[in-house]
Amino acid sequence: MAGIAIVTGATGGIGSVFTDRISAMKDIDEIWAVGRNEEKLSALCDKYPGVVPVRADLSGGSCEILTEKLKAEKPDVRILVNNAGMGVLSAFDKMPAEQVIRICNVNCTAPAALMAEVLPYMTRGARILNISSVSSFQPNPYLAMYSASKVFLRNLSRAVGMELKSRGITVTAVCPGWVDTGMLPEEVNGRRIRYVGLMKPGKVVDKALRDSAKGRDMSVPGWFAKYFRFYSKVTPTKLIMMQWTAIVRNRI
Numbered sequence: 001m002a003g004i005a006i007v008t009g010a011t012g013g014i015g016s017v018f019t020d021r022i023s024a025m026k027d028i029d030e031i032w033a034v035g036r037n038e039e040k041l042s043a044l045c046d047k048y049p050g051v052v053p054v055r056a057d058l059s060g061g062s063c064e065i066l067t068e069k070l071k072a073e074k075p076d077v078r079i080l081v082n083n084a085g086m087g088v089l090s091a092f093d094k095m096p097a098e099q100v101i102r103i104c105n106v107n108c109t110a111p112a113a114l115m116a117e118v119l120p121y122m123t124r125g126a127r128i129l130n131i132s133s134v135s136s137f138q139p140n141p142y143l144a145m146y147s148a149s150k151v152f153l154r155n156l157s158r159a160v161g162m163e164l165k166s167r168g169i170t171v172t173a174v175c176p177g178w179v180d181t182g183m184l185p186e187e188v189n190g191r192r193i194r195y196v197g198l199m200k201p202g203k204v205v206d207k208a209l210r211d212s213a214k215g216r217d218m219s220v221p222g223w224f225a226k227y228f229r230f231y232s233k234v235t236p237t238k239l240i241m242m243q244w245t246a247i248v249r250n251r252i
């Protein structure tokens, strides 16, 4: 039976690097690459012969095409990367309810549902990597939905990972700081933004894969994310929220 990997958001910055790295793994015959953009998906297929495109929008919280494909092919899933994610910098009271629901669905419901759907097809040694963020370490005003969704994903990963230990399946919550991808705007309101500790996606992905291979439940790449994790443990949450608010308020 073919060993397969599933990567959501495979067309984006971090997801495309996961696809690149996994394509070089000997025990993976196919990568089911989930994405919305047909052109970017076919570019991935051209570049990596093992990529199978799965065109899907996760904003409804589920991925029926993938569900059907799993049922039909009953593959041996070795790796699931729940990477697709979205964030909107906005005051919560300016966000339409549909956008609130979309963020919940893409960042929380879809990865949780995918884990549940994929687990019956996983055996000992299989791995799940859920891409959370340093935003999960504290609440972020004006990025409230994003930081709340990322703490959901981190806590879900760690709790389920503990449950799955006896099955020999690893779940790793990946918590990067700023990563140089299309998600980060270069400027806001005409002002260029400097991202402290900005990392290349390759470094984040390589560390995540190393940490998951070692059975770690968290992967915190780079000095900034490590420092921030420590800082959020020793600093009152209200103070961090005030500092964050002072930084972002004039960027809304």
Ligand SMILES: NC(=O)c1ccc[n+]([C@@H]2O[C@H](COP(=O)([O-])OP(=O)(O)OC[C@H]3O[C@@H](n4cnc5c(N)ncnc54)[C@H](OP(=O)(O)O)[C@@H]3O)[C@@H](O)[C@H]2O)c1
Pocket (backbone or CB within 6 Å): 008, 009, 010, 011, 012, 013, 014, 015, 034, 035, 036, 037, 040, 056, 057, 058, 059, 083, 084, 085, 086, 087, 106, 131, 132, 133, 134, 175, 176, 177, 178, 179, 180, 181, 182, 183, 184
């Ligand atoms: N960049 C950072 O600083 C940073 C830091 C910490 C964590 N993260 C997390 O890393 C993950 C990857 O983000 P990235 O930085 O690589 O950003 P990105 O380049 O914007 O990629 C995001 C990916 O998610 C997909 N996606 C978004 N909404 C979707 C939807 N409704 N249905 C299906 N796919 C959808 C995008 O697909 P389309 O191409 O179709 O839009 C894209 O492939 C996200 O979960 C993000 O929260 C990023």
